[in-house]
Amino acid sequence: MRGRRLTARMRSRTALIGALIVATAVVAAGVASGFGPAGAAQQAQPQTNETITVGASGQVQTQADKAVVRVAVVATGDDVETVRERLSTNASSMRSALSEMGINGSQVQTAYYDISSNRRYGVPAESDQPAYRAVHSFSITVNETDRAGEVIDTAVTNGANEVDGVEFTLSADKRQNLREQALRSAMDAARGEAGAIADQSDLTVTGVNRVSTTEYSRSTYQTEALAADGGGGGTSIESGPVTVSASVTVVYDATEASTGDTGTDAAA
DSSP states (O other), X not given: OHHHHHHHHHHHHHHHHHHXXXXXXXXXXXXXXXXXXXXXXXXXXXXXXXXXXXXXXXXXXXXXXXXXXXXXXXXXXXXXXXXXXXXXXXXXXXXXXXXXXXXXXXXXXXXXXXXXXXXXXXXXXXXXXXXXXXXXXXXXXXXXXXXXXXXXXXXHHTTOOEEEEEEEEOOHHHHHHHHHHHHHHHHHHHHHHHHHHHHHHTEXXXXXXXXXXXXXXXXOEEEOOBOOOTTSXXXXXXXXXXXXXXXXXXXXXXXEOOTTOOBSGGGO
16 A cells, blocks of 8 residues: 555656656747747847948138228337327327218227337347337228228228238128038038948938037138229229038938838938
8 A cells, every 4th residue: 555655656756847847848948939929020130230420511602791901000209108199199090080980989999009119129229210119900890891991091091001901701690690501511411421321331321320510610801902092092992702611520320221221211
C-alpha cells in the first residue's frame, strides 16, 4: 500500500516538471519573436534618423532713403583760446544755417572734437605753421537723399571748411523690413539645397531641427562730395543702391526614403 502511494507521488512530480518545461519554452519563444505578431511588425519597420545641415544666404537691394553728410569745422592759430573761440563761432553759425533750412538739432551730431598742439606731432617751434589746430566734425542726417548736396553747400558757406563724404543708407524700419526679406530668401535657398542633398542620398526631409542666423550685413553706398564749380552751381551728389544680406544655418531632420519618396516634400 505504501509503495503505491510513493509511485503516485513520483508520477505527480514528473507531470508538474513537464508542465513547467513546456511553459518556459513558450515564454522563451515569445521573447525571441518580439512577443508575437506586434513585435514582428516593429522589427520589420526600422527607423533611421538622419540630419542634413546646410548654410545659405539671401540678399535684397534697394535705393537708400537716408543720407549722412560728414563735414568738419577747422580752426588754427597760435593762441589756444583764440582757436577755441573761432571753432565755436563757426560751428554755431553752421548749426544755425542748417536749422533755417529745416534740419533740427537732433539731426546734427558731433562725431569728433579735438584741440591739439602741432608741437605734439613734431613740428618745430620755429615753424611757420600755427601752434594749435582745432577740429569739430559733424554727422548730419537727412531723410531726403536728394538734399545731401544742399546740406553740404549750406554747411560750407556757414563755417564748415572740410567735407569728409556722404553715406547713403537705410532708415531703421526699412532696414528691418529688408532684413526679413533677406532671411526669407536665405531660408528658401537652404530648403532647396537640403532637397537636392536628400535626393542624392535616398532621404526624405521631415522637418526643421534648428536654425541659426550666422551673419547679417548692410552694405551702404558712400561717395565723396563733388565740389561746386565756379559757375555758381550747387554741389551735386547722387545716391546709389544699398544691399542688405543675411545668412542662415539650418539643420533638417530626415529619414530613409521609401520608393519614389525623396526630397523635401514632407517639410514643404
